[in-house]
Amino acid sequence: MRITIQSEPFDMGAESNAFATSAKGAGAIVTFTGITRDNAQGDLQVMEIEHYPGMTERALTDIAETAMQRWQLDDCLIIHRYGRLAPQDPIMMVATASRHRADAFAAAEYLMDYLKSRAPFWKKEIAKSGASWVAARDVDEAALKRW
Amino acid sequence: MRITIQSEPFDMGAESNAFATSAKGAGAIVTFTGITRDNAQGDLQVMEIEHYPGMTERALTDIAETAMQRWQLDDCLIIHRYGRLAPQDPIMMVATASRHRADAFAAAEYLMDYLKSRAPFWKKEIAKSGASWVAARDVDEAALKRW
Amino acid sequence: MIDVVYFAWVRERIGLPREQVETSAATVADLITELSAREDRYAMAFADLSSLRVALDQELAEFDSPLAGIREVAIFPPMTGG
Amino acid sequence: MIDVVYFAWVRERIGLPREQVETSAATVADLITELSAREDRYAMAFADLSSLRVALDQELAEFDSPLAGIREVAIFPPMTGG
Numbered sequence: 001m002r003i004t005i006q007s008e009p010f011d012m013g014a015e016s017n018a019f020a021t022s023a024k025g026a027g028a029i030v031t032f033t034g035i036t037r038d039n040a041q042g043d044l045q046v047m048e049i050e051h052y053p054g055m056t057e058r059a060l061t062d063i064a065e066t067a068m069q070r071w072q073l074d075d076c077l078i079i080h081r082y083g084r085l086a087p088q089d090p091i092m093m094v095a096t097a098s099r100h101r102a103d104a105f106a107a108a109e110y111l112m113d114y115l116k117s118r119a120p121f122w123k124k125e126i127a128k129s130g131a132s133w134v135a136a137r138d139v140d141e142a143a144l145k146r147w
Numbered sequence: 148m149r150i151t152i153q154s155e156p157f158d159m160g161a162e163s164n165a166f167a168t169s170a171k172g173a174g175a176i177v178t179f180t181g182i183t184r185d186n187a188q189g190d191l192q193v194m195e196i197e198h199y200p201g202m203t204e205r206a207l208t209d210i211a212e213t214a215m216q217r218w219q220l221d222d223c224l225i226i227h228r229y230g231r232l233a234p235q236d237p238i239m240m241v242a243t244a245s246r247h248r249a250d251a252f253a254a255a256e257y258l259m260d261y262l263k264s265r266a267p268f269w270k271k272e273i274a275k276s277g278a279s280w281v282a283a284r285d286v287d288e289a290a291l292k293r294w
Numbered sequence: 295m296i297d298v299v300y301f302a303w304v305r306e307r308i309g310l311p312r313e314q315v316e317t318s319a320a321t322v323a324d325l326i327t328e329l330s331a332r333e334d335r336y337a338m339a340f341a342d343l344s345s346l347r348v349a350l351d352q353e354l355a356e357f358d359s360p361l362a363g364i365r366e367v368a369i370f371p372p373m374t375g376g
Numbered sequence: 377m378i379d380v381v382y383f384a385w386v387r388e389r390i391g392l393p394r395e396q397v398e399t400s401a402a403t404v405a406d407l408i409t410e411l412s413a414r415e416d417r418y419a420m421a422f423a424d425l426s427s428l429r430v431a432l433d434q435e436l437a438e439f440d441s442p443l444a445g446i447r448e449v450a451i452f453p454p455m456t457g458g
Contacts, residue, residue: 011160011164012160012163012164012167012176013158013159013160013161013162013163013164014160015160016159016160016163016178016180017158017159017160020159020180020182020237024235025184025185026182026184027181027182027183027184028179028180028181028182029159029178029179029180029181029182030177030178030179030255031163031176031177031178031180032175032176032177032248032251032252033163033167033175033176033178034174034175034176034248034458035167035173035174035175035176036174037172037173037174037246038172050383050384050387051457052381052383052431052434052450052452054434055431055434055435055450058434058435059436080457088171090167091458092457092458099184101179101181101259101376102290104179105179105252105255105256105259108177108252109252112248112252112458115457115458116455116456116457116458117454117455117457118436118455119455119457119458120383120431120450120452120455120457121455121456121457121458122383122384122452122453122455122456122457123456123457124384133384133385133453133456134456135454135456136453136454136455136456141454143249181376197301197302197305198375199299199301199349199352199368199370201352202349202352202353202368205352205353206354227375238376239375239376248458259376262375262376263373263374263375263376264372264373264375265354265373266373266375266376267301267349267368267370267373267375268373268374268375268376269301269302269370269371269373269374270374270375271302280302280303280371280374281374282372282374283371283372283373283374288372
């Protein structure tokens with residue numbers, strides 16, 4: 001299990017390969033990567049991600065440990081950036097390794113659902129047309145109900 | 148949309164990065180990679196994968212096109228190897244790109260479920276203790292019912 | 295004349311990957327009955343229909359699918375890709 | 377004395393990321409009422425409780441959670457990670 005919170009960019013391909021190599025014996029690897037999308041106006045300059053140092057590590061560790069207990073996983077990984085991101089930059093990724101693809105998929109979705117709404121990160125879009133905080137979506141809160 | 152059936156190894160990390168780069172605009176990338184697992188006895192030497200040239204391409208294209216229609220996807224990818232694989236070799240991967248993580252996850256699971264039971268591949272485990280064809284699992288057939 | 299192709303343990307039990315068959319069988323099931331009557335190796339490969347799947351011209355089909363107009367019949371075990 | 381930390385637009389509206397508050401508030405809700413009475417910028421930041429979330433000593437909590445023994449209260453908008 002690895003939780004990394006960093007301002008530096010990361011290489012999702014290299015991280016995926018390293019994760020798969022370390023999870024020897026698992027037949028199924030699922031990854032999810034979130035990429036900085038342009039805004040509706042197409043003029044996004046920077047995505048600024050604020051977080052709550054200390055609580056972030058704790059919240060992500062709790063979420064990952066719950067996933068490890070709830071599903072039959074060989075390993076799981078969470079990487080989340082903070083600071084200033086450019087459009088197309090990977091924001092975060094999760095990866096899960098299991099003997100069973102159903103467990104790998106379910107755990108990755110669980111990690112994402114909790115990470116979206118229960119980990120202390122806030123996104124601000126800085127665009128030519130102005131700056132605004134990204135609003136939480138009801139659909140993300142509702143997604144937690146299924147677990 | 149890319150479907151590749153090949154005997155050569157592939158690099159899941161490099162493929163993930165290339166896929167994410169070409170799917171610009173998608174905020175969510177899901178990948179699934181299947182890795183050759185050792186057998187229960189721990190003496191697997193080679194996993195031999197047989198396929199049905201011609202029908203394989205067709206079946207995978209059908210599955211991918213159905214996924215593209217059914218979910219809001221920017222792109223999807225299927226790579227599947229055939230021939231002789233060593234333990235720890237990646238067998239196959241799928242990747243999906245979408246604005247929405249729910250669509251990316253659902254489509255990747257759909258691709259995997261159909262690929263498991265509806266694409267003409269057969270696996271044979273060649274071990275010190277003997278050779279045997281991998282049996283289809285009821286749970287894989289049952290997984291199709293949810294779609 | 296119809297091409298019949300076999301995969302995995304069906305191919306191994308029958309001992310060849312592909313053959314041309316002269317048949318007037320109306321359905322896949324009829325063809326399987328015809329071949330099974332011909333030689334033991336077919337009877338053994340086709341003994342349990344529930345462990346067989348078929349494709350006609352490279353599309354999955356049923357045992358009662360008609361053979362009229364079909365050029366290639368494939369008989370194989372349940373698939374195990376992924 | 378309790379540390380109170382703010383994030384995202386709550387931080388921006390209040391104008392600082394962290395402060396020490398002398399309070400005898402029993403719950404988070406009491407503390408919010410107290411701060412809101414103190415200055416407009418608090419009242420504006422805390423106007424709509426449904427758009428706020430709170431954590432006590434870095435664990436998510438409720439508005440009616442007691443403050444006894446707590447060193448750090450965090451007030452922020454719904455999280456938008458991932």
